[in-house]
Structures are given as C-alpha cells and as structure tokens.
Amino acid sequence: MEKFEKLSGIAAPMPMINIDTDMIIPKQFLKTIKRSGLGVNLFDEMRYDDDGNEIPDFVLNKPQYRETQILIAGDNFGCGSSREHAPWAIKDFGIRCVIAPSFADIFYNNCFKNGILPIALPQEQVDILMKEAEKGANARVEVDLEAQTVSTSDGEVFAFEVDAFKKHCLLEGLDDIGLTMEKAASIDAFETKAEQTRPWV
C-alpha cells in the first residue's frame, strides 16, 4: 500500500451532506475485476451529462480543481454500500485525503486500506476549510499525518484524531494481511478452542 505521510495540495469544496457511494461511483462501474482505472468515473453522474460531456459547473471539472488532492465535504460522507470501488475511484483520481464532519463506517475503514486518509473534524472547522477550498488553486491545504494536523494557507491549524494502529499502517504503508499473519498462532489457538466449545461452526 502507498504510504501517507504529508500532503500539501488543492482542496475541492463539496458542501453536500450524505454523499453516498452510489454518487461517488455508480454501479455501472462496479463490473470491473481490477482496482485501477476508476478515476475517470468518480462522481460520474454529477460530473458528466447523458452524452458523456463534462458538466462545467461540477467542482472537479473546473480548471482550478482538476488537480484536487483533498476533498472537503458535508456530514456522513461515504454512506451506502460497502463498495471499495468508492475509495479506489477517489484514489485513482488523485485524491488522497477527505475531510468531513463525519463518515460512514465501512467507507472510513476502506479508505485506510487504500492509502487514503479520512479526517473527521468539527463542523465549524470544516466550514472554515470549505471557505478556504473555495479559493481554488490559490490556497493549498496541508495535511500532516504524523503530527495529526490540517493547516490552511492562512496558518490556521486544526488537530485531528486517528486510531493509532490505522495511523501506523498508513504511515508505513503496511499490508494488513501480512501483519495479521504474524499472529497466526493466536488464530490457530482460537480455532482449536472453538472446535471444542462450538463444534457445529
């Protein structure tokens, strides 16, 4: 997995609540058997018209946001299905960090498995970042995972929380499965015991 340490980039404002995974990547793009190549279809139905032409008003189509690396959004981002195609599409587009007042649980977890940092901040702070993002390419937002801070170009700094284990894996780019396999003895022991206590499983 790609490491995430620090990021300084353009932030795009998406001030909508309940941005669901069907919006992030509609189902017609779930028919792939690969993880890559979904970036062009990120937010497909908001981004393109029925003929496949870009809708100029959509934020990621605007010239100043085409290189967006950070998304600032409303409450409950990523609600809906468990499709990991959502973080794959976000990452493939080039976005490495999403900041919102809250996230849906499965999406939040899926981000960490794909080198994306989801940051939950209080509404007032997200509002400030949203304003900042509206300035477009003139304002770069800085994210420092080690220090757990988000900074605006005006020098405002917000601290965020992140689970220590998830942080460690993201900073080091660690593969979860490899880490779990190091604990194979515990899993073996659990299975042996469960065969006694719950043999029907």
Add this chain to the structure above:
Amino acid sequence: MSPKTLYDKIWDAHVAHEADDGTCLLYIDRHLVHEVTSPQAFEGLRMTNRTVRAPDKTIAVPDHNVPTTLDRANAATMTEDSRIQVEALDKNAKDFGIHYYPVSDVRQGIVHIVGPEQGWTLPGMTVVCGDSHTATHGAFGALAHGIGTSEVEHVLATQTLIQRKGKNMKVEITGKLRPGVTAKDITLSVIGVTGTAGGTGYVIEYCGEAIRDLSMEGRMTVCNMAIEGGARAGLIAPDEKTFEYCMGRPHAPKGAQWEAALAWWKTLYSDDDAHWDKVVTLKGEDIAPVVTWGTSPEDVLPITANVPSASDFTGGKVDAAQRSLDYMGLTPGTPLSDVEIDTVFIGSCTNGRIEDLRAAAAILKGKKVKDGIRAMIVPGSGLVRAQAEEEGLADIFKEAGFEWRLAGCSMCLAMNPDQLSPGERCAATSNRNFEGRQGRGGRTHLMSPAMAAAAAITGKLTDVREMM
C-alpha cells in the same frame, strides 16, 4: 461477572487476539462472497501466493448482476463485463474449494437470502460479506458486518477481521403494530427518527414486543436496513422462533451437536442491567405504513402525509431536501397518495422472501395492475420462487400482470438490465432510494411489499389499509 449486551457476548466469544491498544482480531465463522466485490480479493490472494484459510466456512453465490429473465441460461442475456465477473466467481470458487451455488442451481439467490435459507447463518456466529446488507443476518442473533474488498481478502486469507469494538445501541419497539403495518415500516420509521448517521459507530439491538412478535423473515427485514441507519450491524436476540427456523436446515447442526448449540444459543440475550450507550424507543401503535419521498432512506413519512418543503428542515438538510425534491420531481404540499408511479419492483434482500410474496399476493389476488404500469416480482432465491409457485402465488402475480422473474438483486441496484429510465418513478421494496440507484435519473419510493402491491393496482402511492 459484569452484565453484558448480546453484542458484548458474541464479541467476547470471537476475539482471537487483542493488542494493547484495543485493536482486535475477530474470528469469522461465516464468510459470504458474491461476484462484484470479490474478484480483486481473489486476485490479491493469487498475487501473494496465499490460500483461503477456511474454505469450509466460505460460501459464494452470484447475485448482483445476473439477469433475472427466464432466458438467462442464454449467455447473450449478459453484458460482457457482467459475464466476466460471474465467470471469475465460478473459477475462484473452484480454484479455492469454497461452497458455491452457481446460477444454474435452484438454491442460487441473493446472498443474504441464501445464507439463512441453507442454515449457514446461525445464532451467535460472526458473519461477514462484501456487501453492506450483511446486517440482515443479525436477525438470528449473529454479529453480521458488511466489509470492503480489502477486508474480503483479509478474511479469505486469515479468517479474521481487524476490528475495534463498537458501541451498544438499543432500539426498542414497544407494544403491538396496527393492521397494515409491517417490519418494513418499523425499520424505515426507525431511520426516519435516528437519521442515516444515527447508528454510526454502534451495533443496534432491536427489541421489544413488536420485534418479538415478528417472524424470522420480518426480523431479517428490520436488521437488513440497520446499515441505512448508519449502524454496521443490527441484532435481534434469538428465541424459539429462531431455533425453529434453523432446525433441519441443510447446514444447521444435527443430533447432539444441535443440543449443544441450542444450550449456548439460549444464553444469547442482553442482561437486564447491561449498559447501553444510546437508547431509542418507538411505540408500535404509533408506526404507520410509510413511504420515502426523497433520496435518502431517512426521508420517511406516513403515506397519509404530504410532500414536505425544504423549509421544514434545518442545517445541511435544507439544501439536501431541496435537491431531493428537485430530483424526485415532487411539489411540496402534494398528498403523497396523489403521487403517480410508473413501475413497481417487489424483491431484494429486504423484501424478497416468501412471506413478502405472500403479503403482496394477498393484496393482488383477483386484481389487475393498472394499465401502463410496469410491474415485476423478483424472488430472493430459486427456492423462494419454487415455493411461491407451489403455493399458487406465482399465478396470482401473473394474472395480475406482474412479470415473474428468476432470483437475483435485479432492480434493487440495477447492475443487470433491470433499470429505471430517467424520470421513471418506482414503488420499490428494496432498501436504497439514492439518486441513480435504480438507474440514472430513476426515482425510487421505498415501501413494504403490501404497499408496493397496492401501488401497482392504483398506479399511485397508496395506503394499503384502504385495500384490506
């Protein structure tokens, strides 16, 4: 011993390893797999030379993008990319030696209907699937999570999931339901109260008289939509109804093992003085037959209400409601029962079981679908379909003018050819009314099977109580 909730008990029985910081490896008893969220996971195993750790606990079935038309054995009914996904599952199931129900098998169906039907889902288990509606299995008192594809790969390789314990939330439905009110109305009404983020970080246990009174199928409908309330899992404590449902299923224990299992299952309930982080209580008699009006499952109103206006809301919901109203093409103040529909879809893992079909048939018997309305019934599994035919329900549907399909997810997410066109308005028994969910520009109103059947007859959103 300190008092525990049902969630605490199942959790404690499955922790294979706990790190100092509280991160746990949760052992997984059943892993259900379907064609859309698994190909990348199997590819990951191949690339790293890993195997499936517990193939005997891993069950696969294609459901999301298989056609549901009667001619689906003909490969030409599938698009190229759908066919590749299903073929990939065929191959992965064979290569890795996992249980498999191919499209040609009468037991094929929606993964969350097949699991319980075959006795794979049992009380006290941990169940995962790369699909958010895995919450369905919570109806058995099983801790059931939806997971992403990386986690699918993790469970395939290690039979565990890296987890931190969630918080406990109790949703109690007291008293009795009124006539015409169903499990679907309960679960939608709860989301109407808590909002789609109300359950985030929690595992919900549904309890109370109205829940106890539900059949196992009704309980599955309730738990199915725990995810729409933001909770990763919903639970209902197992009882005699649960045990009776499980007994004799193909993969349920038998003989002495059954007795041993039963003894443990009977300990699976929340202790009286257990701690709840959040409690929500609804009175059963206050719940009405409901429909959704907007594009979030929390946009729930009794069928007797009017379309709201954006100014009825506060905060971020004002803009969201306006966007919903525009998308849905609805005018504030219109009685919901005046809203005309084009299409009716009865099916999905929320409402595609035999009792759902019986409820629809009870309304449709001797009636006709209104002229010009497209109506389809998609049973949740091949076995549900066979049973409906045996009971004569299929004849009622066909005589009424419904299409009678083969099993699959179908128009619930419209990955197969069953889709809405832009502006087409659908009365649906599925679980998501998101923009574009049933087809680009399609407009979805969620409701119970009886309500959807009533809408098919009148061509409008309809209060089913007027037809009973």
